[in-house]
Amino acid sequence: MNKRTITLIELILAIVLLGVIILSATAIDVASRYFFKSSDTKVQVLNEVSFILEHIQKNASQATGWIDDPGFKLLSSTQLLIRQDANNPPTPGDFTDDTWIEYRRQGNNFRFSPDGGTNWETLSSRIVDNPDIDGDGFPEPVFSLSPSGTEVIVTLTARYDPSASLDSKTNPEVSLQTRLFLGEHSFN
Ligand SMILES: [Ca+2]
Numbered sequence: 001m002n003k004r005t006i007t008l009i010e011l012i013l014a015i016v017l018l019g020v021i022i023l024s025a026t027a028i029d030v031a032s033r034y035f036f037k038s039s040d041t042k043v044q045v046l047n048e049v050s051f052i053l054e055h056i057q058k059n060a061s062q063a064t065g066w067i068d069d070p071g072f073k074l075l076s077s078t079q080l081l082i083r084q085d086a087n088n089p090p091t092p093g094d095f096t097d098d099t100w101i102e103y104r105r106q107g108n109n110f111r112f113s114p115d116g117g118t119n120w121e122t123l124s125s126r127i128v129d130n131p132d133i134d135g136d137g138f139p140e141p142v143f144s145l146s147p148s149g150t151e152v153i154v155t156l157t158a159r160y161d162p163s164a165s166l167d168s169k170t171n172p173e174v175s176l177q178t179r180l181f182l183g184e185h186s187f188n
């Protein structure tokens, strides 16, 4: 009679192998969750910045004015005003009854006023300073006039958690740039 018995060594080996299998399964799970989490935060930040740039583009396309009386005012590198005719019915020949809408970066907030600074809506609370995108040694301003005076360049950077430092995996940031073609509003 040669009954097979499990030795202590075999038992320990079995436990260790089981441990290794469980650990590697957990590692894969953590890695995939980490991956989804980081891509998810990046998409969220990207959506937020692109929404703002579309918001500005849409309103800029409805600016009222012409070469001697442009419908854009670049008050500073963080403040842009756009004049619109909000009258019903519209009074296109008269700019004096029009409304200046405003976009303003204030700290981590990017805000929009539809009525000349009375009411404000916060479009994002994730805004951080722009990096130096064109490599000239200076970070890009939020709003700037192109050298030709024919476009307003809008550059915006948002970070998932603006109070924490940038980390491409856990705290990503996204910079986007758009140009508002001024047409008859050109400053030249
Ligand atoms: Ca008008």
Ligand SMILES: [Ca+2]
Residues within 6 Å of the ligand: 131, 132, 133, 134, 135, 136, 137, 138, 139, 140
């Ligand atoms: Ca630069």
